[in-house]
Amino acid sequence: xxxxxxxxxxxxxxxxxxxxxxxxxxxxxxxxxxxxxxxxxxxxxxxxxxxxxxxxxxxxxxxxxxxxxxxxxxxxxxxxxxxxxxxxxxxxxxxxxxxxxxxxxxxxxxxxxxxxxxxxxxxxxxxxxxxxxxxxxxxxxxxxxxxxxxxxxxxxxxxxxxxxxxxxxxxxxxxxxxxxxxxxxxxxxxxxxxxxxxxxxxxxxxxxxxxxxxxxxxxxxxxxxxxxxxxxxxxxxxxxxxxxxxxxxxxxxxxxxxxxxxxxxxxxxxxxxxxx
Amino acid sequence: xxxxxxxxxxxxxxxxxxxxxxxxxxxxxxxxxxxxxxxxxxxxxxxxxxxxxxxxxxxxxxxxxxxxxxxxxxxxxxxxxxxxxxxxxxxxxxxxxxxxxxxxxxxxxxxxxxxxxxxxxxxxxxxxxxxxxxxxxxxxxxxxxxxxxxxxxxxxxxxxxxxxxxxxxxxxxxxxxxxxxxxxxxxxxxxxxxxxxxxxxxxxxxxxxxxxxxxxxxxxxxxxxxxxxxxxxxxxxxxxxxxxxxxxxxxxxxxxxxxxxxxxxxxxxxxxxxxxxxxxxxxxxxxxxxxxxxxxxxxxxxxxxxxxxxxxxxxxxxxxxxxxxxxxxxxxxxxxxxxxxxxxxxxxxxxxxxxxxxxxxxxxxxxxxxxxxxxxxxxxxx
Numbered sequence: 001x002x003x004x005x006x007x008x009x010x011x012x013x014x015x016x017x018x019x020x021x022x023x024x025x026x027x028x029x030x031x032x033x034x035x036x037x038x039x040x041x042x043x044x045x046x047x048x049x050x051x052x053x054x055x056x057x058x059x060x061x062x063x064x065x066x067x068x069x070x071x072x073x074x075x076x077x078x079x080x081x082x083x084x085x086x087x088x089x090x091x092x093x094x095x096x097x098x099x100x101x102x103x104x105x106x107x108x109x110x111x112x113x114x115x116x117x118x119x120x121x122x123x124x125x126x127x128x129x130x131x132x133x134x135x136x137x138x139x140x141x142x143x144x145x146x147x148x149x150x151x152x153x154x155x156x157x158x159x160x161x162x163x164x165x166x167x168x169x170x171x172x173x174x175x176x177x178x179x180x181x182x183x184x185x186x187x188x189x190x191x192x193x194x195x196x197x198x199x200x201x202x203x204x205x206x207x208x209x210x211x212x213x214x215x216x217x218x219x220x221x222x223x224x225x226x227x228x229x230x231x232x233x234x235x236x237x238x239x240x241x242x243x244x245x246x247x248x249x250x251x252x253x254x255x256x257x258x259x260x261x262x263x264x265x266x267x268x269x270x271x272x273x274x275x276x
Numbered sequence: 277x278x279x280x281x282x283x284x285x286x287x288x289x290x291x292x293x294x295x296x297x298x299x300x301x302x303x304x305x306x307x308x309x310x311x312x313x314x315x316x317x318x319x320x321x322x323x324x325x326x327x328x329x330x331x332x333x334x335x336x337x338x339x340x341x342x343x344x345x346x347x348x349x350x351x352x353x354x355x356x357x358x359x360x361x362x363x364x365x366x367x368x369x370x371x372x373x374x375x376x377x378x379x380x381x382x383x384x385x386x387x388x389x390x391x392x393x394x395x396x397x398x399x400x401x402x403x404x405x406x407x408x409x410x411x412x413x414x415x416x417x418x419x420x421x422x423x424x425x426x427x428x429x430x431x432x433x434x435x436x437x438x439x440x441x442x443x444x445x446x447x448x449x450x451x452x453x454x455x456x457x458x459x460x461x462x463x464x465x466x467x468x469x470x471x472x473x474x475x476x477x478x479x480x481x482x483x484x485x486x487x488x489x490x491x492x493x494x495x496x497x498x499x500x501x502x503x504x505x506x507x508x509x510x511x512x513x514x515x516x517x518x519x520x521x522x523x524x525x526x527x528x529x530x531x532x533x534x535x536x537x538x539x540x541x542x543x544x545x546x547x548x549x550x551x552x553x554x555x556x557x558x559x560x561x562x563x564x565x566x567x568x569x570x571x572x573x574x575x576x577x578x579x580x581x582x583x584x585x586x587x588x589x590x591x592x593x594x595x596x597x598x599x600x601x602x603x604x605x606x607x608x609x610x611x612x613x614x615x616x617x618x619x620x621x622x623x624x625x626x627x628x629x630x631x632x633x634x635x636x637x638x639x640x641x642x643x644x645x646x647x648x649x650x651x652x653x654x655x656x657x658x
Binding site for chain 2: 206212239
């Protein structure tokens, strides 16, 4: 199975920790070659940040290297960068325009590992193919007809609302975030240490690839508990009993990630609550 | 979460223990009375089996009608018991798996008549340490019949077999018993995935110990051992009944969990010329049987935990065992027996703990599932 990973790049002169900046540097797979965009030298000793097009840069007045910005300041800087880019590209739409270095590359896991299924973006095919570009009036869709590229005007779509503003990059970021959560759940599932177990038992010992966890059958009456159980109740039960670990709080990130991993393994199986 | 579930399980186990203690000296009439009372109590609570505890009459393990008759070869039938896949940790860490293997040892010692020998099916240790293997060795030393040892991947990949071989000898060997030729294989060799990754021995061991860890290689008997097997079998007439023990199934069931032997076809080709061939394997922790060509295959139960049936590749002749009750640590586990018949084939008894035993006569596989069909499960895999 092919997996996509997104590398969102922002070269920032010494600045990596501006909390809340949507353009924080992020490299998800260190093994992938990452395009290098040197940041222009500072004129006044301030931090210089660069947009992920690798060209548009900005010196932040009053911010010295090693210092961090507030969330509001960082948001303002991001906005200024985008405005600068827009001035340089009048009439153009920012839409993964800077493909260089940010191409989604299929990566195969070792030996076709049946790793957790990657959640699909709404308009992305679940197969290993590249996602469809989001059609937009300003962005004619390019199609291949018998090997010849053909331009056609896409159907006009509603604009101006929350959902209309989501683009492919957003989907990729969300997918990566979801996948990260599922992967963490996988680690917990396979580790008696992370589970807090005391007898060397982890979930995967009875449930390889989360087999036989049947999350799609909950809620259902669990006769041994003499009440209706949720998937989460059963995870808790297993942690306390076969694993011999301590009870987890419902908000424990491990418990939430376990649930995510188990559900991810049953993607596509119809929900069938109450099934025995 | 504020609600604790443990008390329900404890109550359930206590209830069962009490009934079992009371049962010890019952004659049949009292048994039926107690069983009816238990069933009544169960009904009154609005619960239905198999999830609640209910007494069932466990007959002596049924033997096939062919067992006990003397065939034209004139060899006397005999019985082999097995214990497999105990996955022991150090004594201080985990008592649960110890209790399970001890129960199997008690089962075997209580068999009447006693088996001619006991096969240990591999994965004695969970992470292959000397302490774990030695703990297993001490427990198995309590067995009254002689023991034939087989190695599993959990025993091997910490030190690539050093400690195991020191304690139990070579991992592949053959012997003859009452007219049957027995071969024990080491079928869980893996191609080197660890050197390039700079893994420590324990990292290598833990990788192999993860059934769904895709980094490891697939199991194989390997070229060297196949040569050994060919040479060993060259001395045996093809009419001699042949029984092969291997830890992994000698066929391809489900690759992702290494329910698999990469060179299975080549090994099978060496066995096909024999007229009566049985392969008995561990590793899969479930009731599992198959027939390929003229080879009958049987998987052994684990004492430690049952594995779910794989999502693909289950042999069509396999009849699944009912799902295991997670609230009963020993459910779906057990040991078993092989009844070596006079005609050189094997009837198998799955001695599932806390359940009725299931008998799989050789005739079931021989007939391609048309006769001697074992009972079907009420609840197969999801």
